[in-house]
Each structure stands twice: as C-alpha cells, then as structure tokens.
Amino acid sequence: ICRDGHLIMAVEQPDPLMAALSSAMPLAFEQLDSTAAPLNQGRTGLVIVDEIVGFAAPGGGNLAPPGPDADVSRMVAETDRLARQFSANGWPILAFLDTHEPGKAEPPYPPHCERGSGEEEFVPELRWLESDSSTRLIRKDCINGFIGAISGKRNLLVDWVLENSLESLLVVGICTDICVMDFVLTILSARNHDMMPGLVDIFVYQSACATYDLPRDVAESLNLPASMSHPKALTQYMGLYFMASRGARLVSAIK
Structure with a gap:
C-alpha cells in the first residue's frame, strides 16, 4: 500500500474464527514415505476426485475458480506428482469425473460439468x-463418488478395491468438504460394513485437496x-475435521 509517498507492507490479519476452530478442534496429521509401507507395497490405491475443468480450471465453468487459485494449482501439481509415481510403479489409480446429462439438474448447484x-x-x-x-475412470452423476459408482447391482469402486486387493486408499481432489468428504465418509462406513474385506485405512492428503x-x-x-x-479456509478445515472424526487419517506430506 502506498501512502504519502511511503510504501507500507500490508500484513494479513489472522482469522479469529480459524484460530478458534483450530484451538477447539485441532487436527492430527502424519507423513507418508512413498518408499516405505504402506505405499511401496502396491496395496494402496490412489483415488482422484473430480480434478476436472469444471471444478479446477480457472474460468472453466460455473463452479470453477474465476481466476488463478494457488490452492487449486497446488492440488493439481501434487496430484500429478503422485499419479506419475503410482503409474510408474504400476500401482492402481482410480479417478472420478463428475459428468451430468445436459439439462439434468443437481440441486442446489447451477448447471456444471455437462457431458460434451x-x-x-x-x-x-x-x-x-x-x-x-x-x-x-469412473464418471459419476452425483456428489458422492461411492454412490455414483453404482452400476446395476454392482459398485465399480468396490470391484476395483477387491480386484487389486487394496489395504488402503489415498484420496485427493476437490472439493474437500463436498465431493471428497462425501466419498470418504461413505467408504469408511462401507469398510466398517465389511463390503471390502482387507481394506483398512483411508488416507486424505491435505496438500492435494482444495x-x-x-x-x-x-x-x-x-x-x-x-x-x-x-469461505474456503474454514470449509477446508471443517471438511478435514469431519473426515478425521469418522476415522480417516490425514496426511500433511508425502516424500
């Protein structure tokens, strides 16, 4: 800020509500090493939620960021890094792509991610x-990828977990408190219901969520x-909190 010919540095003030949240409901994070268990054993699947133009490309649609967004850019970069590592090792990846039939509404949101x-x-x-x-790839027509993976009498996500004998999932994507959270909460319940014997841990990587x-x-x-x-700082935090409170393991860094 320039005032009376002098340059004054603007310092962003901490959000008192964020400070209160983190004090009252602190989050616990861990770090993962891609050269060590569980990632290096081939029994962890990477799940990418909706990193598509309509949600993550600047100006990409009604629900995309209107301009460059540092958090979204970091999410995409970290997802790309992890996905290339998984692919190079032949480890399984599953990606949800939000896809709606033209003219079919998804209240309360405006039209978005329509096919074509x-x-x-x-x-x-x-x-x-x-x-x-x-x-x-699984194209889904609703917020919750677990529900969107239902095809006839089967669930394509469950089939993928069982086919690959997965013991853990590493989840990334957008939006942390909407599509990511709905999927994580549902798969935690499905795990507890023994729909995927052998599946133990659901990891959520903070830096690759936005x-x-x-x-x-x-x-x-x-x-x-x-x-x-x-407000994204608050809703990001709340999404992480609710996933962790149901049993997801939050990850702050992956080497």
Whole structure:
C-alpha cells in the first residue's frame, strides 16, 4: 500500500474464527514415505476426485475458480506428482469425473460439468491419465463418488478395491468438504460394513485437496442468500475435521 509517498507492507490479519476452530478442534496429521509401507507395497490405491475443468480450471465453468487459485494449482501439481509415481510403479489409480446429462439438474448447484461441454474432462495437467494403463475412470452423476459408482447391482469402486486387493486408499481432489468428504465418509462406513474385506485405512492428503471460496460479502453481491457463503479456509478445515472424526487419517506430506 502506498501512502504519502511511503510504501507500507500490508500484513494479513489472522482469522479469529480459524484460530478458534483450530484451538477447539485441532487436527492430527502424519507423513507418508512413498518408499516405505504402506505405499511401496502396491496395496494402496490412489483415488482422484473430480480434478476436472469444471471444478479446477480457472474460468472453466460455473463452479470453477474465476481466476488463478494457488490452492487449486497446488492440488493439481501434487496430484500429478503422485499419479506419475503410482503409474510408474504400476500401482492402481482410480479417478472420478463428475459428468451430468445436459439439462439434468443437481440441486442446489447451477448447471456444471455437462457431458460434451468439456467441463467434465480432466484439467490439462492430468489428461495423460485418460490413456494410462494403471488408471480406472469412473464418471459419476452425483456428489458422492461411492454412490455414483453404482452400476446395476454392482459398485465399480468396490470391484476395483477387491480386484487389486487394496489395504488402503489415498484420496485427493476437490472439493474437500463436498465431493471428497462425501466419498470418504461413505467408504469408511462401507469398510466398517465389511463390503471390502482387507481394506483398512483411508488416507486424505491435505496438500492435494482444495475447495472453492465464496465469502459472505461476495455471495450477497451476487444476490445469493447469506447461507450460500463458503469461505474456503474454514470449509477446508471443517471438511478435514469431519473426515478425521469418522476415522480417516490425514496426511500433511508425502516424500
């Protein structure tokens, strides 16, 4: 900030609500080493949730960030790094791609990721996964990938876990508190219900997860109700908290 000819450095003030949340409900993180168990044993599957144009490319659609977003860019970069490592080792990868039939609504959201629009495709950095031999793609038409994987009397996600004898899943993607959280909470219950014998741990990698930002003042300036507000630092934290509270293991770094 320039004032009276002097350059004044603006210091971002800490959010008191975030400070209160982290004090009242602290999160516990661990680190993983890709050269050690469980990652190096081939019994961990990488699950990528909705890292597609309509959610993660700047200006990519109604629900995409309007411009560059450092958190989303970091998520995509970390996902790409992990996916290339998994692919090089022949470890299994599954990617959900949010895909809706044109004109079919998904309340409460505006039209997004409709088939044929291009929004339902991977962001450019991850498009190589479309032809990767280690990757299974599942197009889903709802928030929850576990539900979206239901095909007839089978669940394609459950089949993938069983086919690969997976003992753990490493989950990344967008939005942390919406599609990622719904999937993680459901698969934790499915695990506890013995739908996938052998599946033990669900890891969520914080740095490869992101969510969108809609502060209250912006929501109201768009003539949206205040209840549509979605400040991303708070909602990211809350999503991680609820997943951990149900039994997911939060990861801060993967070497």
